Amino acid sequence: MNGDRNTALGAFLRTRRALVRPEQAGLSTAGRRRVPGLRRDEVALLAGLSAGYYARLEQGHERPTRQTVESLKHALRLDESATVELHRLARPAARDRRERVSPHLLVLLGDWTAAPAYVLGRSGDVLARNALAAALHNRFVHRDNLHRMIFLDPAGPEFFRDWTATARAAVHDLRQVAGQTADERGLRELVGELAIASPRFRGLWAEPEPRGQVRPGTCFFHPDVGELDLRTEVFPITSAPGQRLVAQPAEPGSRSADALVLLSTLAA
Template sequence: MNGERNTALGAFLRTRRALVQPEQAGLSTAGRRRVPGLRRDEVARLAGLSAGYYARLEQGHERPTHQTVDSLKRALRLDESATVELHRLARPTRRRRTRGRVERVSPHLLALLNDWTTAPAYVLGWSNDVLARNALASALHSSFVHSDNLHRMIFLDPAGREFFRDWTTTARAAVHDLRQAAHRATDERTLRELVGELAIAGPQFRRLWAEPEPRGPVVHGSHFFHPDVGELHLRTEIFPITSAPGQRLVAQPAEPGSRSADAVVLLSTLAV
């Protein structure tokens, strides 16, 4: 792990394992136990980790992947609020992926994005990687851990269900977008890995991915919630970038004079 030790994560893990009784986890309570709750090796075994790796997590020397975070959630029997806290402390990293190509946003588009100060706006890549955001979009998405890809934000991030108020509509649109990307680039390893990651970690994604393609226009979600400014109703406008096929500029303006417009103004103060 680079940088300083993650002592906060270690303290959280020690506290939470002390709260789980062995019998709750189906473990034997025979013999003398020197620590309250579970021992380190027991948490490691329940989470499918090596004892040494788990010890390094508690010592703050490792940064877990999000798959490890999910395993720890089950082993420590965490509720929803504790799971959100674990994600926040862990800031989990993803497996390094081999990209078929590197996407970059042109300097002209970046300048346009940064000059756009009246609405959240961001650039999506061909597999819905978030390649760039303006200040308002960064403030809008500030509660997300997995902010690098729109699909991870929707299906894997603990903030997703709270942020996307019309979650099912948003999820269906995201699955449609991913199918379209798969049709355009069926040999891209990155896309296959993303679909596999979402299918393993997100049961809702598996269900929607298995459904037949809907007919008619695709509707994108318009109802959002930000913990600092509250409810927002934002129109989603998507503009293809002709100079970079596969990239799209997404703008989300509020209706002028609406309460959501006032909330965007407040959001702009947070962005500053």
């Protein structure tokens, strides 16, 4: 693995293997055991990895492939939330390739207080949010990418009340981007990750492209303020091709407008 050691991934793996009892994994408990939970070599065996490779993962010297992440998910008996976190930690930070938001746009976001607003990158990365969008999305584990929020995050199915419409629009968006930048490594990795981790994404990705306009869902649910009906307006950012400003205002005087005010107050 190039660059800094992935110490967060190593800490996660050590913590999770300590939580799995050998008998849960069908392993013998005979003899004295010096560690709680599973040993490194036992995790490696269960995941079909070499002991040396798994040791390097815990030391932060390797970046696991998507297949390795799936193997570790089963070996460590991870639930949905923990699997999301493992996928997040396995991805490189890629600071040198990350898209940047212009300072002027960041100022505009900071001054925009009436509606949730955020900036999306080419592959759906959430590059910046205003305070109200941060409050709206505060229950998500996957906050870095809109497609991961929809397909991989445990909060997604509850938050996106018309999940199917939202998911179809997300797949349509990814197809459009892939048609323009098919050679982009980050996009290929994102599609591969979603296809492996989400059967629902696999099914939609395999379907023919629908005819006509595909609109995202407009109905949301936040546990602190309840149901929200918001418009979704998308504005291309001409100074940064591929980036989009997404604003989600409520109808003035509506219950959803009152809910946004309450959410803003709670966040403050």
